[in-house]
Amino acid sequence: QKEVEQDPGPLSVPEGAIVSLNCTYSNSAFQYFMWYRQYSRKGPELLMYTYSSGNKEDGRFTAQVDKSSKYISLFIRDSQPSDSATYLCAMTRSGGSNYKLTFGKGTLLTVNP
């Protein structure tokens, strides 16, 4: 079993739709949860970051973490064609020496105008 599971999609939605992206994980030591966005042929860029359980909102984006279920989500409201990208969930432990990121496979999202 992989430490982080993410449905690779692809996901295609019309402009203005609400998008829900999800990851599950198996390592209960993960405490920090991130969502990265990666445009084609570019490096990942941090979109949202959440510590432990709870919700965080930033404009059209909402990140949710449910540690009891080992489940994290990213919601995109009023999706735009510019949101078309691969979305990667990532997580790291609070302990350890190097805070390496463990990523999901990524979900390819296309928002159609």
Added chain:
Amino acid sequence: ETGVTQSPTHLIKTRGQQVTLRCSSQSGHNTVSWYQQALGQGPQFIFQYYREEENGRGNFPPRFSGLQFPNYSSELNVNALELDDSALYLCASSSHDRGPQETQYFGPGTRLLVL
């Protein structure tokens, strides 16, 4: 504040050759992490360098090695290239001293093709 840069952007090598990839970290950062991203996959942690020392390694063989220089830039070296080494190689810059919540900023990557 300059971002993370990587060179070269693309590279084609043949099986058995050796390759060196380079990364310049963001100003003020002392830590560089290297990741391998195969097509259709998420990035996989190769290793991290903190203050010129290796600070953790993922599940990669010893033919993957690295260096960090006093200015915190870094190199990734891969010997005896195999076809499966074809991937996007990403470096991420951060400041380890600020803890796990510190953002890792990624460069644009080097796309390596091994024939």
